[in-house]
Amino acid sequence: xxxxxxxxxxxxxxxxxxxxxxxxxxxxxxxxxxxxxxxxxxxxxxxxxxxxxxxxxxxxxxxxxxxxxxxxxxxxxxxxxxxxxxxxxxxxxxxxxxxxxxxxxxxxxxxxxxxxxxxxxxxxxxxxxxxxxxxxxxxxxxxxx
Amino acid sequence: xxxxxxxxxxxxxxxxxxxxxxxxxxxxxxxxxxxxxxxxxxxxxxxxxxxxxxxxxxxxxxxxxxxxxxxxxxxxxxxxxxxxxxxxxxxxxxxxxxxxxxxxxxxxxxxxxxxxxxxxxxxxxxxxxxxxxxxxxxxxxxxxx
DNA sequence: GCTTGACCTTGCCACCATGGCAAGGTTGAG
DNA sequence: CTCAACCTTGCCATGGTGGCAAGGTCAAGC
Numbered sequence: 275x276x277x278x279x280x281x282x283x284x285x286x287x288x289x290x291x292x293x294x295x296x297x298x299x300x301x302x303x304x305x306x307x308x309x310x311x312x313x314x315x316x317x318x319x320x321x322x323x324x325x326x327x328x329x330x331x332x333x334x335x336x337x338x339x340x341x342x343x344x345x346x347x348x349x350x351x352x353x354x355x356x357x358x359x360x361x362x363x364x365x366x367x368x369x370x371x372x373x374x375x376x377x378x379x380x381x382x383x384x385x386x387x388x389x390x391x392x393x394x395x396x397x398x399x400x401x402x403x404x405x406x407x408x409x410x411x412x413x414x415x416x417x418x419x
Numbered sequence: 420x421x422x423x424x425x426x427x428x429x430x431x432x433x434x435x436x437x438x439x440x441x442x443x444x445x446x447x448x449x450x451x452x453x454x455x456x457x458x459x460x461x462x463x464x465x466x467x468x469x470x471x472x473x474x475x476x477x478x479x480x481x482x483x484x485x486x487x488x489x490x491x492x493x494x495x496x497x498x499x500x501x502x503x504x505x506x507x508x509x510x511x512x513x514x515x516x517x518x519x520x521x522x523x524x525x526x527x528x529x530x531x532x533x534x535x536x537x538x539x540x541x542x543x544x545x546x547x548x549x550x551x552x553x554x555x556x557x558x559x560x561x562x563x564x
Numbered sequence: 565g566c567t568t569g570a571c572c573t574t575g576c577c578a579c580c581a582t583g584g585c586a587a588g589g590t591t592g593a594g
Numbered sequence: 595c596t597c598a599a600c601c602t603t604g605c606c607a608t609g610g611t612g613g614c615a616a617g618g619t620c621a622a623g624c
Contacts, residue, residue, distance in 0.1 A: 278600070288601090289583065308590050310601055319546065326548040331520045334580075344542050351539035355531045358524060358541050365521045369514060375476045376510045379503060386500045394496035396503050397489050401464065403471040423571070433572090434612065453619050455572055479609075 280313035284321030291321060299324065299338055320344075332361055425458035429466030436466060444469065444483055465489075477506055523548075 281288045294300050295311075300320060304312040313321075323344065327337045339357050343349045385395035426433045439445050440456075445465060449457040458466075468489065472482045484502050488494045530540035 276601075287582080290581080292603095293581075306590095306601095308601075310590080323545050326545045328581090329520075329548070330524055330545075331517075340542070340545065343539075344545075347537060349537045349539070350535045351531050351537065351541075352533045352535065354539040354541050355528060355533040358528050358531070362521065362524050362528060365517050365524065369517045369521070372476075372510050372514045372517070375474075376507065376514070379475055379507050379510065383500060383503050383507065386496050386503070388497045388500040390495045390497065392492060392494045392496065394488075394494075394499045396496075396499050397485070400468050400471045400475075400485065400489075403474070421572075432611080435610080437574095438610075451572095451619095453572075455619080473610090 275313045275318070277311045277313065280311075280318050280321060283318045285325040286321055294321075294324060294334075297334060299334055299341070330361070331365060332357075336361055420458045420463070422456045422458065425456075425463050425466060428463045430470040431466055439466075439469060439479075442479060444479055444486070475506070476510060477502075481506055 275283075277288050277291055281291050284291070286294075292311075295302055300317070302311075303314075303317055306312055320341065323341070324337055327340060332340065336357055340354065343354050343357070382396045382399050385399075387393070420428075422433050422436055426436050429436070431439075437456075440447055445462070447456075448459075448462055451457055465486065468486070469482055472485060477485065481502055485499065488499050488502070527541045527544050530544075532538070
């Protein structure tokens, strides 16, 4: 099977299949005499595994770990779970950060009249964001001259 | 004022100050005879504005729009609000995507015993992710053997 | 005046995951 | 034999940031 078929069956682009090979995520497949990459069903399964892990947001490094565990008959499911939990934590951290941004942004949007007048709380608060972060004290009082 | 002071006062790194200049986000500042960038308080204010917008996750392109509005005395706050609302929508889209990943991942984690046994639902579902996505129809039914 | 250290300059490489393009080789069908 | 559809490699781009290197500048101490 050539790369286009393997890519289509696994749900990846040709590009990414080559990329995953180049970064060592997958073993280089066999080559035809002309140098074409030749994929087996096992290869396709592994690529599909990668594609699915990517849709869950796992990084290349994490997928590398998952692939090792996948191929290890003596693995403990504890190890797999640990990788997943680390990733879950990362997702939650990102969500937390997005929530922080979202909250601040919503506050600012609520204060902006959104009319024809140039006055806008959003621009004002971007000048001095501390108005939206009460916990943070002003750091340069000498500029209040 | 040299770049290090401007960067420190605005909350950016020297690197990013130069970067924002190189991508045209800010006007090139004056230069000393030796070629050192010279920043005014106005420059620092603008850099601080950028720094604050970045902590809210605005992209360079969006900040470019915000800076134009900031400098335009005839702006309508409606326009500013529109930029902010677009960004808010992007944040919500990202959160939505993270939530999707998180939900799937949590389901899988819950099904994994996390013991010494090699059997693991996480690896299983990464082979055939459709088990976790009931809304998505199976695309390769012949492999359900 | 000279040295030294702290600053400045530009430019390149790296991340991460992905897409695009280009120049060239291969294969199979008509 | 030709043509289209495939394959190859390699480079550039995204976005925002950091790092490093090689070179110039400046001010302070001696």
